[in-house]
Amino acid sequence: MAKCGDFIKSQFPLIDEELMKYVEDILDSSAGEFEDTEEVFEAVGEVLQGISEKSEKDIRDICEKLLHMLQPDKPGSSNGPRKVLDAPIHLASMAAPVTETEDLRSIWINTRDDNLKVDAKKLEKAEAKLQQKQQKQKDSKVPSAVPVLQTATASQVTSKKDSKLEAKGTNRTQDIRIENFDIAYGDRVLLQGADLVLAFGRRYGLVGRNGLGKTTLLRMIASKQLKIPSHISILHVEQEVVGDDTVALQSVLECDTTREYLLKREKEITTMINTGSTDPSLSNELSDIYAQLENIEADKAPARASIILSGLGFTPEMQTRATKTFSGGWRMRLALARALFSKPDLLLLDEPTNMLDIKAIIWLENYLQNWPTTLLVVSHDRNFLDTVPTDIMHLHTQRIDTYRGNYEQFHKTKTEKHKNQQREYEAQQQHRAHTQEFIDRFRYNANRASSVQSKIKMLDKLPELKPVEKEIEVVLRFPEVEPLSPPILQLNEVGFYYSKDKIIFSDVNLGATLESRICIVGDNGAGKTTLLKIIMGILSPTSGIRSVHRGLKFGYFSQHHVDQLEMNVNSVELLQKSYPGKTIEEYRRQLGSFGVSGDLALQTIASLSGGQKSRVAFARMCMGNPNFLVLDEPTNHLDIETIEALGKAITKYTGGVILVSHDERLIRMVCKELWVCGNGSVTSIEGGFDEYRKIVERELEVQNK
Incomplete structure (x- = not known):
C-alpha cells in the first residue's frame, strides 16, 4: 500500500492529504477484489482526474499501474482478463448432422450432458456474492477515515481580489474574512449566506443552541474547507494526544518545530566537529544556529512549557511521565497545553473547560486574557464567556451575528435589540392597518381617489418587517417525589x-x-x-x-x-x-x-x-x-x-x-x-x-x- 501511495504522490504532487487518505483507503479495502483496470478507474479515476489536468487516457494508464502494484501476479487490462486457447477450434466439427426430428436450434452446438448444466442454487449463490462485492466496492468509495466529510459540506464565495493575492502569494493580511458561505450537515442546512470576520488579536466566543452547527463550523475552518489565507496557521484542539513513550513536557516542546530542528542540527554539527571534521562551513552554520536559538529564546521554552502544564494541573512528577500513562482526559489537557505553547495565528477551542477542574479553568481564563493572536472558542461556561472573549458571535437561524463585548454585554444588547425590533414591527403593523382602513373606506369615493392611490403606493413601498423570532425557551422538569422522614x-x-x-x-x-x-x-x-x-x-x-x-x-x-x-x-x-x-x-x-x-x-x-x-x-x-x-x-x-x-x-x-x-x-x-x-x-x-x-x-x- 505504501508503494501505491508513493506512486500517487509522484503523479499528483499537489494532492490534498485528506484526499490522499481517501484514495488509499479505497485501494486498500478493495485491493484483492479488482478484476481489471476498469474497476480501478471506476473506484478512484474520477477523483484523480478532478485534481489534475491529465487526460482520461493518462488516468487510465495510472490506474493500470496501480492494479499491477496491488496485484503483481495478475495480468490487468481495460478489456478484462485475457484467456489463451491451447488448441485450434474447428466450427464444422461442432455441427453434428441434423435429422428431421432434431431441434434446429442445436445446429451450432453440441448436445451437452445433463451433469454439465448450471446448478440453479449455485448460480443464485454466485449472483448474491457478486452483488455483495459490488456493494462493498460502492461503499468503499466513501472516505471512512474522515467522518466529518461524509456528512458535512461547505461552499463559499471568494472575491477575485483575494484569489489573485493568494495566487501571487502576496496576501499577508492577518485578519480572516469568510464571506457568503453555506454549511450543510447531510440534508440539513446549518448556515446559509453567512459571513464570518475574525480580526487579528481579538478573542471571539461562539454561542448558540445545541445542534445548530458550532462544532461543525470549527471543523470546516480547521480542515480549510472554508478557505482562509494559506499563510495563516490554524490549530484546532479536538483530538487527544496519542499516548507513547514521549515525556509530557517534551510532547509540548515538540510543538515548536523550528526550535526542535535547530537543536537537532546543533547536535549533529557538534558531533561531526568532535569526531574530527575540519569543514569550515560547519563552524559558521553552528554560529548561525546559536544566534537563531538565542533570537527565539529557546532556553526559556522548557520553563514556559512547564508553566502551562502546571496551570492545567500537571504536577512536576506528571510532567516527566510518558504520555501513554495518562487517561483520555489528561491527554486532552496535554493537547490544550501544546496549542497554548505553539501560539498559532488562529486558535480554535471547542468546550475547553469540559476537561478542566475549577482551578485549571480560573488559570486558563487568566492566561487567555493575554492571548496574542486570534482566538475562536465555543463554550457553554457563562463565567468563562464573561471573562475571556472581546466579542461574541451568535449563531442562530442559519446566520452569525457579531456583538462587541463579553457574554453579559451581548445578552443585554441582544435583548434590547429584539425589543426595539418588536416595537418597530408592531408600530408598522398599526400604521399598515390604519392606512388599509382608510383605503377600504374610501376605495370607491371619486373625490378621494387620488388619496387612496397615494396610500396604496405608500403601502407598497413600505419595507416588510418581520416579527422577532423568539428562540423556544428550554424547560426541564424533574419528577415530583414523595417526602421521606429524616435521616435520609x-x-x-x-x-x-x-x-x-x-x-x-x-x-x-x-x-x-x-x-x-x-x-x-x-x-x-x-x-x-x-x-x-x-x-x-x-x-x-x-x-x-x-x-x-x-x-x-x-x-x-x-x-x-x-x-x-x-x-x-x-x-x-x-x-x-x-x-x-x-x-x-x-x-x-x-x-x-x-x-x-x-x-x-x-x-x-x-x-x-x-x-x-x-x-x-x-x-x-x-x-x-x-x-x-x-x-x-x-x-x-x-x-x-x-x-x-x-x-x-x-x-x-x-x-x-x-x-x-x-x-x-x-x-x-x-x-x-x-x-x-x-x-x-x-x-x-x-x-x-x-x-x-x-x-x-x-x-x-x-x-x-
Missing part, C-alpha cells in the same frame, strides 16, 4: 483507599436530606466521583459507616452517560428498552419534559448533538422516578440556555441533589452547601463558592511565584 443519608467516619499507600480520603462526616442542594468541588483526581459512588453504594467504604433511608432511590447521571447511550436507535426506542411495558405517549411525554419532542424524538441517537443526547440521558434517568439525584458533570454537553433550565429544574425539584460540577454559574444558582474534596479529606466550607474561589486564587498566586 449519613456518612460517619468514612474512609476509602484503592491501595493502602494511596488513601483517597478518611474521616468523612457528612449528611444530606431531600432539601439538600450539595455541590462537590475539588481538583481532578481528588476523589469526587469516588465519593459519589460510595454515597450511592456502588463502592463500599474501607472504613466507617454509610447509612441511607430504605425508601431512598437514586438517579445517577455520570460523566459518561452520553457516550454510553445506544446510538443506532431513536429516543423513544431507547426508553422502551430501558423501561418496557409503557405506552408510546408516556415515553414521548417523558422525553418532551426534557425538550426532546416532535421529530427529534424519532431521530437516531447518533444524529443528535451532544446537548440533545444529554437531555435524552436525563429523560431516561428520571423515568424511574428517583427521589435523590446524583449528577456528575451534567453540563459538559449543554448549551447556556439548557444549563439555565437545569438550574431552575434543580431548584424546583422536591427531592435531594448532590452535584459535581465546574460550571460556576450553575453552582451559584443551586448550591446551598459546598463540599470540597482534596488533601485526603472531604469538608464542608462556610461562605460557599465565593470563599472557595478565593482559596483557589491564593493557591494560583503561590504557584505562579
